[in-house]
Amino acid sequence: MNGVIAINSLIEFKETKMVFHKDKRFVLRLALACALLPAFGGAQAQSAPAAAYPSKPIKFIVPVPAGGAADAMARMIATHLQTAWGQAVVVDNKPGAGSSVGMAVVAKAAPDGYTIGMGNVAANAINPAVRPEAFPYDPVKDFAAVTMVGITPLILVVNPQKVPARTLPEFLAYLKAHPGQLSYGSSGAGSALHVGMELFLQKTGTSMVHVGYKGSAPMLTDLLGGQVDAAMDAAATSWPQVQSGKLRALGVSTAQRVFFAPELPPIAESVKGFEMNPWHGVMAPAGTPPAIVDKLAAEIQAFLRLPDTEAKLRERGVVRVGSSPAEFAKSLRDEAAFYKKLAADAGIKAE
Template identity: 90%
Template structure:
């Protein structure tokens, strides 16, 4: 080596006192690199201020109820306000656009859903304000709100799903069905049903489920593939008749309603709601949110409250939810193309 740091004495190598300087310099270079390879990234303190929880539907529905339950739990657990902010409009895309464009710091989260993050982007790809997958960090799927195919019993004589299909084939294009708007899960669900059964009905779109349900009860329309959380109470009172449920299995809250797939091969819809954050939110924050919300969803009391509102609890991991987002976006893109559903 140069610099006079060592010399040979017989068969031994003797280091001068300058060796200590060389060692200190070497350690100064090596230790930071070694530490960086093994140290965990710093986890920011979170939360240290109020969190805004955007709900892209009006107050009072199943998604709003789920969000308020979660917000109350997080606020109690963490000691920071979690403020629910309802921003409905354009098939939930107004509210979720707010989430997509927010700072990725964990202080704005949203209750995404199948309409905002899968169906509507497929129906309106040229004008959609965000990428339904890339612009979000999946946190956890909260629950599924099954659809129930319901009819006005005063207008439709069918008492079972096979009878209903036969009645539709005998009266092609004569019956009408309502939805909460073009591109909604209600709209797509009935279009899928008609595609699978080779039947046809006239679509009547409404600005929300409430006015649609009013007309269905009043006989202005004949049927709907409505959210169970909305229509099930009307079924229980006998004002509507339930013919089938959209999930592959019977629901605990409606054990006597058979899956539509039992009569219509290949039919299944699982309208979901899940917590999301803006893309780029630190993984540590996403994990903290996911862990706490999943723990809350596992509580028996939570499951009971959700079931009473027509919600099937899920509580998936962030990775599982992210995969669902990708799969659902691809599924509905193909379905919209196959059925020719258009924005109205």
């Protein structure tokens, strides 16, 4: 009898032990599930705004006047987003202070995806570098990078009546033979055109007299008239004058040759380390949910990949890019650091 009791007790003990192990596994699984709930809930919370976005009109700030390449890019994107999402995308031009007026509006807007802006190299790299003490926003920390849309190359042009050089090596030799005797025009101290030429002079160890104008139009007028000898100008502005024979192009600022002038060599082929890519890109205020940033980026990138889009951008002298948010964010950091150092080394200050 005692043996039977002992055997029964042993069986009960083993069954109890098995139940305990099963319960223990259940408790562990339950604990793991509970631990994952906040993360799952966070992911759901982040994806929910993106799923519903946009549920109202989007304001698209363009920090330059209507009519230029950046404005055209923004309006093309706005039209596509409006068609794709069925919500109005309103382009609002807010020029001033080298594009900083408009981008300050973007930086201070609610980070909900309903205010975006067309940032550029001037507003988010050059101007903060040449006037750091009075800038209304941090060019990197105050923005969420969406996608770099395109690049508008600069070309080094000379007045052929004033400068005999026909190639960039000939121009460099001419500059070195006439130090400080030639002049170049720009759209103003601290502008991309000014900084681009200063980078060229720094890399080549040459010198020229800078003549700043209030805008690129009066600068181009004086360049054509021979009041200044050269300029690092926007291709969209100067290339028609090159084609007419009124100006001579010696090189392009990008590292690769460009579609509108495949015969024009990059300046970097003769000047080691020279590269300047005046870019334009869509940005949102810092703190905009990543899911919304990604949704904006994906739709704009899809638009940029369309053959018709590339053709329209090329008509305006724009080299298409379409980077990811992470790639664009890295470019922002790199560009801000590069121009900060260049401005300090060359002593460039805004007017």
